[in-house]
Amino acid sequence: MKKKAVFDARLLFFFILLFSERCGGQWLRQQFTARVQAIKEKSRVRWSRGSGPKPAKGASVLREEKAMGYPVILQLRGRRAVVVGGGKVAARKIHGLLEAGAKIVMIAPEAEPELQALAAGGMIVWKKKRFDPDDLAGAFLVIAATNDRKVNEAVTQAASSGQLVNVVDDPERCDFHVPAVIRRGPLTIAVSTGGASPAVARRIRRELEEKYGEEYRPYLEFLQRARGIVLREVEDAEGRKRLFQALAADSFRQSGRWEEEFTRLLAKEKERNKEGERGR
Numbered sequence: 065m066k067k068k069a070v071f072d073a074r075l076l077f078f079f080i081l082l083f084s085e086r087c088g089g090q091w092l093r094q095q096f097t098a099r100v101q102a103i104k105e106k107s108r109v110r111w112s113r114g115s116g117p118k119p120a121k122g123a124s125v126l127r128e129e130k131a132m133g134y135p136v137i138l139q140l141r142g143r144r145a146v147v148v149g150g151g152k153v154a155a156r157k158i159h160g161l162l163e164a165g166a167k168i169v170m171i172a173p174e175a176e177p178e179l180q181a182l183a184a185g186g187m188i189v190w191k192k193k194r195f196d197p198d199d200l201a202g203a204f205l206v207i208a209a210t211n212d213r214k215v216n217e218a219v220t221q222a223a224s225s226g227q228l229v230n231v232v233d234d235p236e237r238c239d240f241h242v243p244a245v246i247r248r249g250p251l252t253i254a255v256s257t258g259g260a261s262p263a264v265a266r267r268i269r270r271e272l273e274e275k276y277g278e279e280y281r282p283y284l285e286f287l288q289r290a291r292g293i294v295l296r297e298v299e300d301a302e303g304r305k306r307l308f309q310a311l312a313a314d315s316f317r318q319s320g321r322w323e324e325e326f327t328r329l330l331a332k333e334k335e336r337n338k339e340g341e342r343g344r
């Protein structure tokens with residue numbers, strides 16, 4: 065009660081200040097408007113590729129704010145991905161796209177030997193030529209990875225609004241950034257700094273590779289199978305949750321006796337369920 069009275073008195077004092085010209089009300093109102101404007105600026109989202117304002121040259125790096133990216137795992141199986149450029153950066157992106165099962169078309173007059181080998185083996189299609197806008201027809205995803213800024217920009221201009229575009233030398237114009245990635249069977253760990261420091265993304269990826277080693281591959285593959293069994297055989301939602309949590313525990317992973325332990329936990333859960341039904 066007392067607290068509320070103090071608060072109300074403070075609020076009243078603030079409003080008197082705000083509307084009294086003599087006590088600096090005008091200054092206060094200006095401060096307030098500036099704060100609101102800053103919040104609006106911060107939450108502004110660019111709607112079309114490349115149409116947003118670029119930060120002015122020399123603007124303080126620390127004050128720059130931008131909307132955060134939305135992390136997703138894209139399903140690219142059977143979808144067409146056009147990569148413009150055939151250098152070292154294009155090669156890195158193409159390896160990731162191949163893992164995801166995309167249908168890759170590479171546009172470049174010259175290509176790294178490893179990419180030439182992929183083309184010769186029929187893993188990717190190589191159009192040995194310079195880029196022109198027709199090359200993007202039918203693409204779901206586009207990567208502009210040449211060493212020529214003008215060509216990369218021409219790629220972004222040629223893309224239609226429904227195509228997802230990545231430009232390796234212009235984070236601001238990207239619809240998506242490619243993160244540093246660790247694969248352990250069904251487990252994907254992706255690290256992104258949104259272009260602030262790709263080198264840090266790479267360092268963190270390396271650190272996480274140590275912590276989540278190759279042993280996670282069979283473990284996740286086992287969990288995938290176990291999940292199917294639990295969903296089929298345990299009807300009770302609470303029981304399922306208990307089981308999934310037990311399987312996710314690091315002590316379970318480290319036990320190494322996954323099949324045996326799982327069979328025991330599953331039987332226990334089924335028994336519990338039966339007892340619950342009998343009790344009703």
Ligand SMILES: C[C@@]1(CC(=O)O)C2=NC(=C\c3[nH]c(c(CCC(=O)O)c3CC(=O)O)Cc3[nH]c(c(CC(=O)O)c3CCC(=O)O)/C=C3\N/C(=C\2)[C@@H](CCC(=O)O)[C@]3(C)CC(=O)O)/[C@H]1CCC(=O)O
Nearest residue numbers: 233235241242243244256257258259260261262263265266
């Ligand atoms: C994660 C990774 C994925 C991949 O490419 O597979 C990736 N870059 C990686 C490495 C790396 N790239 C660069 C260096 C040298 C050190 C340095 O410059 O910092 C190193 C480190 C190294 O190689 O040691 C140079 C660089 N990168 C970009 C520019 C342009 C610019 O900033 O304007 C320049 C300057 C070029 C120049 O000098 O002209 C831009 C991008 N690079 C991104 C991704 C996207 C943001 C990702 C994020 O911040 O999280 C983004 C925005 C666009 C995109 O490519 O999607 C991969 C690590 C893979 C791994 O090892 O796990």
Ligand SMILES: NC(=O)c1ccc[n+]([C@@H]2O[C@H](COP(=O)([O-])OP(=O)(O)OC[C@H]3O[C@@H](n4cnc5c(N)ncnc54)[C@H](O)[C@@H]3O)[C@@H](O)[C@H]2O)c1
Nearest residue numbers: 149150151152153154172173174194195210211215232233
């Ligand atoms: N995003 C990243 O992770 C990252 C990392 C390092 C560098 N970069 C940037 O990526 C650019 C490419 O780096 P790189 O090491 O792969 O270069 P690179 O010189 O090895 O390869 C450039 C490729 O672009 C092709 N090319 C040039 N003009 C073309 C055109 N008109 N049409 C089609 N293909 C064309 C060339 O044939 C070549 O295959 C660099 O200039 C740098 O700005 C980005």
